[in-house]
Amino acid sequence: MKYLVIDEDGPIRLRTAPRWDVARRDVGPEGWDRVSLPNAAAVYGPEHVTVAGYVNDCSALPGSRYARNLVGSCVLASLGAHARPYMGPVLLVGWDPDPHSADVEIRSLTDEQIAAIRQIHDDVRLVLRLTPGVPSRNATPAWREAMRAVAEIVRTGPAPQMTVLTDDDAMAHLFRGARR
Structure with missing residues (x-):
């Protein structure tokens, strides 16, 4: 299967693996x-594969x-994250989001998906001035501004919070919802 990895310092690599x-x-x-x-799905994936x-x-x-991961976070946001x-x-x-599929849902990226993600990646790096050059025509002014705003969130925003529950806390939460 073909997949892409965006490293913490921004480069993108095409990788292959025999299994997910x-x-x-x-x-x-x-x-x-x-x-x-x-x-x-709507922008980059062929029918039934996103x-x-x-x-x-x-x-x-x-x-x-x-x-x-500044660049990776911006690419994810560009795809709707x-x-x-x-x-x-x-x-x-x-x-493959099809719930009726008998196969594993993870698929190899298509060449079209790889090209589209690479273009987004390159445009993010150009818009954030991490590399010199001019972004593609796909990088509209609104998208450029959105990527700069996402980059600021990634640079300065708080890390996602995580709450750790004990077994008793989890059970109390579950039963509280059942009493309503």
Whole structure:
């Protein structure tokens, strides 16, 4: 399967792996979390296949070794993810959202998806002045302004919060909802 990885310092790499469990190792050994990309289906994916993003699920914890991924966060936001700091490597794969499919939902990226994501990546780097040059025609003025705003959120915004519940806390929360 073909997939893309955006490293913390901004470069994008095309990778291949024989299986999804091998590919997801690129986000780190701690674990992974899927990032919802609602714009990907309409803009970049062929019919019934979209793009999914994955990040390390422990990357925002205090003491994590992962840094904020400025370019990866902007690419994810461009595909519809929530604008927030994503830490560590960003993994992009093909995704089949069909609930009736008998196959695994993760798919290889198509050449068209790879080209589109690379263009977004390149435009993000150009708009943020991380590389010299002129962005593509796809980088409209509104999109450029949005990417600058996302970049500011990534640079200065708080890391996502995580609440750890004890078993008793979780049970109390569940039963409180059942009493209503």
